[in-house]
Structure formats: C-alpha cells, structure tokens
Amino acid sequence: MFSSCADPKTLEGLSWLVCYLTSGKHIDFYWSFLTVLTLLAVTAPVALTFGFGGAMAARSHVAPVRLVGKTYTAMVRGVPDIVFFLFFVIALDQGIEWMKHQVVCPDWTQPIRQGLEFRVCPEAKVPSNSSAQIWHQLYGFALAVFTFAIVFGAFAANVLYGAMNAVPRAQLETAESYGMTPRQVFRRILVPQMWVYALPGLSNLWMILIKATPLLFLLGVKDIVYWARELGSAKTQAYAYPHPDWRLWYFLFLMVCYLLMTRLSEIVLNKLAKRLNHGQATAAGEAMRRTAQ
C-alpha cells in the first residue's frame, strides 16, 4: 500500500507493523468485515419478513396453512441451528440445480443421483462453470444469506406469534364492534400494537444474529474468521512478513469487535425500548410513569 513497504524484509519495529497491517491480505481482511455487516443488513429484514409470514400462517384459520406455519415455528426448537445451516446450504444448492436441470435439459436421460454423485447436465450448473470467480463467491454468499434468513425467520416467527397473541383481546374486539373487517383489524390494530410486545424478543434475536455471523465461515464464505485463521497462522521465511502463530491475537481482536458490536446494539435497543414503552399500558410503561412522577 505504501511505497516504503516495497521490501518488507528490511523493515523493523513500527514501520514493519504498519506495512504488515496494510498488506493486501489484511485489506481483504478489513473488507470481510463489510461482508459480515452486509449479511446482518440483508438478513435482518428478510428474516423479519419470513417471520411475519410464518406468524401469520400460524394464526391462519385455514388448517393446512396453519400447519405449515406451526411446523416452521417449531422447527428451530428441538434441533441445533447449525444443523440447519449445514443442511440448507447443500439442499438449496442441489434444489436450484435440479430445478434448472428440469428446465434447461428436459431430454437428459441419466439419473441425477448416480451412487455418490449428484450430477445435473453441465448447462444446469449454478453458477455456470465458465463464469468468473466473483460470481461463485456471490452465489455462495447469497445461499448463506438465504439460509440465515430461513433459520432466523423461524425464530422471528416465534417472537411475532407470541407478540400478536399478547395484544389485548379487548382492543381487537372493540375494532370488530366498530365494523372493521378481519383484515382491517389486523392491519390497523394488531400490527401497530404488537411491536412493543415483540421488541424484547426481537432485540434478543438481533444479538443472537450478531453472534451467529461467525458461522458464515462454516458455510464456505471467506468471512472474518476465515481471514483471522489465514493471517494468524505461522508464516515461514518464504512469506513477505514471516511471523510465529498469531492466531490468538487475531481471535482476540475479533472477540473485542463482537463485544463492541453487541454492547452498542444493547445501548441502542434499550433506548428504543424506552421510547416504545413510553405511555404504554404495560408493566414497563407503568414503571416509567412511576419514576417520572
């Protein structure tokens, strides 16, 4: 990055450290923080949407829809989420290729599962073999985001389902007695009021989501954990910047970053809760009223 870093073997002390920390691989490492933040920024709204859909389905009056919703919300309870992470990434990948295979090469006669192999016609590969490396990485990232969204959507569905049930029944009955249709009651009364009940659960979920981001590494995305391992491992004299095993310091750095992120979120979410609870007919709102007196 700097011109003085052209020959790192001659450097010493602080200038060595500066050059080391701005080497090309380290720049990649810093960019991978953006990967994590992107994951958070994309997953949170998508998962919330999934959760909303799941909660609505679980409340539905149509039995099959309700069953789907209940199954979706129940799925995360008994099984470790990491199983879902590992499962969905392969399953989604194979599912997409299988569907594309059905469309692109309908006259393919060989079976798709040949013993230990999953073989679709070459045109159905996603992304196609000829496409650039960046597309492969993006596809991998998109699959990871979608997987996160499915799993966290199920968590969010649980929270939102509980919150929808927590809205006082009298509120909905009043709206019905004014002649609102079920859809109007849902949109005008239920949804605006449920957020204050959902907030504790959703903030908990946000913390969990932050703490689940290192699992990206398991899904094959080059995230901060990947780079910390890569950069921290011992480097021999063959490398430009030889150093012993420094993984401990890299992971310590990651840990501090995560602690900062969770602490910051906690402060912001507490502020938000205060604002939402203000004037609400709940225990928290009542406590605020008392202290204000």
Add this chain to the structure above:
Amino acid sequence: MTCWETIGAYAFRSLGFGEKLLPRTDFTLCQQFTLIGSGLIWNVYFGALALMLGFFLSNALALSKASHKPWARKPAEWFIFVFRGSPLFIQFFLAYSALVMLPRGGVDVLGLHLPTSWMTSAWAGALFVLFLNTSAYAAEIFYGALMSVPKGDLEAAEAYGISGWAKFRRIQWPTMLRLAWPAYTNEAIFLFHATTLVFFSGFPAFQQRGDALYYANYFADKTFNPFVPYPIVAFYFILLTGTLIGIFGLVNRRLNRHLPSNTRSKIRLRPQLIR
C-alpha cells in the same frame, strides 16, 4: 454386513472402540444411524458435564453480581459480559489458539511437572469453554431470578427471625431456583445444541472420533446427499431435547410442589440462544 454387525462395529466408534476405518463406500442407513448415534455420546458428555459444573459457578457468579461490594460485583459483571457478548464460535477458536501456545512438554510449577498437551484436546479444552460459557448465561438467569424474589417472602422470613445465611439457604436460594428454572431449562437445551460446534471450531477430532454433527457432515460430504444424515441428527436431537425437558420438568415439579397448581411456573420452550 448386517445391521447388528454394524452396530457392534460402530456403536462406540466415537470413543475409539470397534472398527478403525469409517465406511467409505456403500453407505447404508444403518451405518449412518449407528455412527451418528455414536457421536451423540460426545454431545451428551459435553452438555451434561458443562451443565453440572456450570451450575455451581453460575450460582457463585449470580451471587457476586448481586453483591453491593464492587470488588465482588465487577469481576462477575465482566465475566458475564464477555462470555454472553461474544460468539461461542470465537470463544472456541480463541481458547484453542491460546491452549496450543502452552509449552508442548508441560510446565514446571513449584517443582511439579504438569503436562499440558491434554488441554488442547476437545474433551478437555472444549469442555472448559462450554463450562465457562454456560456459567455466564446461567448466571445471568439466576441473577435475574434472585432480583425478582418477592419482597414479602424476605420480610416474612425476617419477621420469623430467619436472617443471614439461614434466610439465604432456606428462602432466597430455593425461590431463586424455582423462578429461574424454566429459563434454565432453555439454557440447558441450547447448551446441548451448542455442543455441535465443538468439532467445527479448531478442536481436532482425533482419529475421526467426533460428535453427531461431525459424522453427519462426514456422510453428507461423502454421499453428497444432505437429505439423509442431517435429518438423522435432527431426530436424535429432538429425542435429546425431549429427554431433557422430561428431566428438568421433574425437578421443576419438585421445586413447585408447595404451590397451588394454578400458580406453578410451567416450562415453556423458547428459542433463546445461538451463541
């Protein structure tokens, strides 16, 4: 190979008994069920031991967090903050890379030679991390419960002349445990779920002795078919979760036995934590 022979060969494979080589071709459903079940031994080992040891540390931490003296409160607060605020996955990596830095040959303390190499193996290192982690989460739960012990109970105790240690042992602590139990059950369940991370986080699976998810991942990689091994893991974990809820439910019943049935706290499974 019949299914019984497979069970004989692989039932304790995760502990190093039985067949040395894992199956390489012609994977049967029986093999997958047996090996993954064998791996579950490790999940139970990690979960059960960490939970039992963690119970004591978490109680101590909850008490010191509730203390008025800063020298007792601050360390507990920091401990809980660090372990609850950072991902378990990073904690595993961090602990492993710290443990491998210990001198290979062991250390000499006051003339005693202490071997250190065993600490980098999963059964010790990962257990240690899980123990500290669950202690922090449980301590927060117990602390919350300790704070919500009804004021009237304590005043009644003092009116009867029960104070100090006796008050704590006979009134405060049992009530804290009772109030915390549903949340603690959740914590236990998600601790067992978290044990699946161990062999994905730096700790090596010596001679391919891994946990349930390790073997499931092995099968999924080899057969390129995720639709069999992962549902098997899911099946085993649902069983495990059910068993846990059963056991904790019994304890819960005992803790609530003096209350009228409509005021007892029920265990409700709430997805709380991925760490």
